[in-house]
Amino acid sequence: MELLRTITYQPAASTKVCEQALGKACGADSKKKRPQQPPEESQPPQPQAQVQPAAPHHHHHHSHSGAEISRIIVDPTTGKRYCRGKVLGKGGFAKCYEMTDLTNNKVYAAKIIPHSRVAKPHQREKIDKEIELHRILHHKHVVQFYHYFEDKENIYILLEYCSRRSMAHILKARKVLTEPEVRYYLRQIVSGLKYLHEQEILHRDLKLGNFFINEAMELKVGDFGLAARLEPLEHRRRTICGTPNYLSPEVLNKQGHGCESDIWALGCVMYTMLLGRPPFETTNLKETYRCIREARYTMPSSLLAPAKHLIASMLSKNPEDRPSLDDIIRHEFFLQGFTPDRLSSSCCHTVPDFHLSSPAKNFFKKAAAALFGGKKDKARYIDIHNRVSKEDEEIYKLRHDLKKTSITQQPNKHRTDEELQPPTTTVARSGTPAVENKQQIGDAIRGCLENMPEADCIPKEQLSTSFQWVTKWVDYSNKYGFGYQLSDHTVGVLFNNGAHMSLLPDKKTVHYYAELGQCSVFPATDAPEQFISQVTVLKYFSHYMEENLMDGGDLPSVTDIRRPRLYLLQWLKSDKALMMLFNDGTFQVNFYHDHTKIIICSQNEEYLLTYINEDRISTTFRLTTLLMSGCSLELKNRMEYALNMLLQRCN
Numbered sequence: 001m002e003l004l005r006t007i008t009y010q011p012a013a014s015t016k017v018c019e020q021a022l023g024k025a026c027g028a029d030s031k032k033k034r035p036q037q038p039p040e041e042s043q044p045p046q047p048q049a050q051v052q053p054a055a056p057h058h059h060h061h062h063s064h065s066g067a068e069i070s071r072i073i074v075d076p077t078t079g080k081r082y083c084r085g086k087v088l089g090k091g092g093f094a095k096c097y098e099m100t101d102l103t104n105n106k107v108y109a110a111k112i113i114p115h116s117r118v119a120k121p122h123q124r125e126k127i128d129k130e131i132e133l134h135r136i137l138h139h140k141h142v143v144q145f146y147h148y149f150e151d152k153e154n155i156y157i158l159l160e161y162c163s164r165r166s167m168a169h170i171l172k173a174r175k176v177l178t179e180p181e182v183r184y185y186l187r188q189i190v191s192g193l194k195y196l197h198e199q200e201i202l203h204r205d206l207k208l209g210n211f212f213i214n215e216a217m218e219l220k221v222g223d224f225g226l227a228a229r230l231e232p233l234e235h236r237r238r239t240i241c242g243t244p245n246y247l248s249p250e251v252l253n254k255q256g257h258g259c260e261s262d263i264w265a266l267g268c269v270m271y272t273m274l275l276g277r278p279p280f281e282t283t284n285l286k287e288t289y290r291c292i293r294e295a296r297y298t299m300p301s302s303l304l305a306p307a308k309h310l311i312a313s314m315l316s317k318n319p320e321d322r323p324s325l326d327d328i329i330r331h332e333f334f335l336q337g338f339t340p341d342r343l344s345s346s347c348c349h350t351v352p353d354f355h356l357s358s359p360a361k362n363f364f365k366k367a368a369a370a371l372f373g374g375k376k377d378k379a380r381y382i383d384i385h386n387r388v389s390k391e392d393e394e395i396y397k398l399r400h401d402l403k404k405t406s407i408t409q410q411p412n413k414h415r416t417d418e419e420l421q422p423p424t425t426t427v428a429r430s431g432t433p434a435v436e437n438k439q440q441i442g443d444a445i446r447g448c449l450e451n452m453p454e455a456d457c458i459p460k461e462q463l464s465t466s467f468q469w470v471t472k473w474v475d476y477s478n479k480y481g482f483g484y485q486l487s488d489h490t491v492g493v494l495f496n497n498g499a500h501m502s503l504l505p506d507k508k509t510v511h512y513y514a515e516l517g518q519c520s521v522f523p524a525t526d527a528p529e530q531f532i533s534q535v536t537v538l539k540y541f542s543h544y545m546e547e548n549l550m551d552g553g554d555l556p557s558v559t560d561i562r563r564p565r566l567y568l569l570q571w572l573k574s575d576k577a578l579m580m581l582f583n584d585g586t587f588q589v590n591f592y593h594d595h596t597k598i599i600i601c602s603q604n605e606e607y608l609l610t611y612i613n614e615d616r617i618s619t620t621f622r623l624t625t626l627l628m629s630g631c632s633l634e635l636k637n638r639m640e641y642a643l644n645m646l647l648q649r650c651n
Contacts, residue, residue: 267314
């Protein structure tokens with residue numbers, strides 16, 4: 001017996017809900033005329049609803065009245081004393097309060113249900129079922145169930161306290177969220193939901209009001225009032241339960257609720273986060289249901305292609321056509337954009353400003369400033385940057401064509417340097433962020449792109465170099481991380497947890513970087529216990545690249561002991577190229593389809609560029625030489641594309 005939860009104004013259709021539902025809404029209580037309720041979900045122009053989404057954990061029905069609950073509450077079984085605090089939210093059976101354990105000052109979200117509200121057997125059965133399902137769950141992104149007890153007046157359920165309230169509150173304040181934020185939150189929802197499905201539990205009421213945010217801005221899936229065990233298709237209950245705007249076609253058609261129905265609701269959640277309104281919101285319930293059954297909704301042009309595609313796949317009319325949770329996290333929406341490792345609490349009410357941290361940020365700024373020149377041109381570049389900010393079509397497309405793979409993302413492919421991509425058209429336009437002017441060699445690099453003469457070949461200058469570069473790489477971040485081999489045969493791995501480990505050319509010494517600038521050194525054969533598994537993976541990468549990959553060029557290896565050891569900070573993938581940024585400011589771009597490479601580093605206060613052509617023959621020259629001599633269109637196009645990748649990260 002279940003309840004249909006409403007989130008939209010339905011002036012004429014509220015009575016129709018009872019015809020659809022097979023639960024509380026149609027039970028004896030439903031004979032009483034119930035007042036129309038305003039929306040619960042985030043619809044900025046409208047007031048908040050029958051349930052305040054602040055409640056970190058509560059059941060959502062019509063509000064109740066009852067005797068005032070005492071301030072000090074004693075657990076009759078243990079004798080523990082609790083102090084009841086402010087109301088966090090309220091639902092039909094329960095109110096949710098802040099409640100403090102007086103023995104240790106631990107704060108809980110306490111769901112308090114008067115016995116008078118669950119006097120009927122089916123009502124009490126519903127509460128018991130919620131407790132039974134929730135108390136066995138333990139996951140980082142699921143609201144933690146701590147304790148349950150009763151006294152003569154009430155049932156008390158102690159849950160994890162989430163101080164930053166719910167996603168519904170955040171969206172009410174923010175109206176819409178940015179794509180990086182949506183990726184940040186969705187990853188956590190998917191993680192929690194995957195755990196539930198692995199436990200064969202369906203949530204059946206996924207919505208913004210049931211995603212709670214703790215002090216650290218971590219998301220927790222909560223409110224298991226409608227949750228149920230996953231049943232085989234033929235045994236599924238045909239009840240219609242959930243929030244009307246988020247109900248799936250198969251649930252409306254009384255075909256039962258499966259994992260795919262939770263995926264549908266997740267599509268509605270993603271749509272709502274990005275656009276500030278649910279996809280199937282209409283003025284009356286009957287029309288809402290018609291739109292849902294037909295999977296008919298509008299997809300605004302403001303959404304980018306990857307977001308549109310992911311939403312459309314989750315909102316497929318046929319449940320079998322919807323992606324799995326693993327498919328969702330491997331979708332290009334996650335692989336082609338930046339996902340922050342954490343969010344500031346200011347994101348609850350203010351649009352975030354995502355910036356790179358040093359040294360990556362400083363290098364990006366320096367390179368961009370050098371590229372775009374001096375003060376006399378600054379106004380022009382600011383103007384261009386403003387146009388980029390307004391989604392200049394070509395650059396906007398490039399920005400979202402990039403597959404940034406950081407420690408929080410896991411692509412679905414095990415790619416190597418030897419896999420070929422089909423030929424693609426290079427993008428020959430530069431994004432132009434407004435950045436501080438860096439005088440050093442700004443005019444020279446800007447001149448390379450804007451003022452160098454046309455030429456049929458690259459400069460003949462051949463410099464001797466002492467920098468390291470990547471000769472082999474393998475993307476195994478779906479399991480471990482990104483591995484690479486440098487020209488001096490050092491092997492490095494940037495692990496998915498953010499740690500970096502290098503195996504030096506002697507194959508005996510390991511350098512471990514937990515944080516920038518902090519290096520631990522130990523023998524490969526006698527690693528500290530906590531590093532043994534990572535050293536094993538490091539050796540695996542080393543062996544794999546040694547046995548299976550060929551070197552990427554003929555550039556000789558000269559190690560300058562005065563330079564710091566090179567290790568990878570970040571890597572970035574588009575459908576055409578891979579970019580790698582290192583701790584000393586070296587960055588390298590490998591083009592998939594022809595294996596050409598560009599490596600830019602600084603030596604003696606000037607930039608050097610190395611180009612490795614299709615025949616794996618390398619040439620190194622000063623960028624100032626390009627200003628005087630020009631270069632082939634082949635190299636110029638690659639420089640422009642590489643610097644576009646750089647600038648999109650800077651921007």
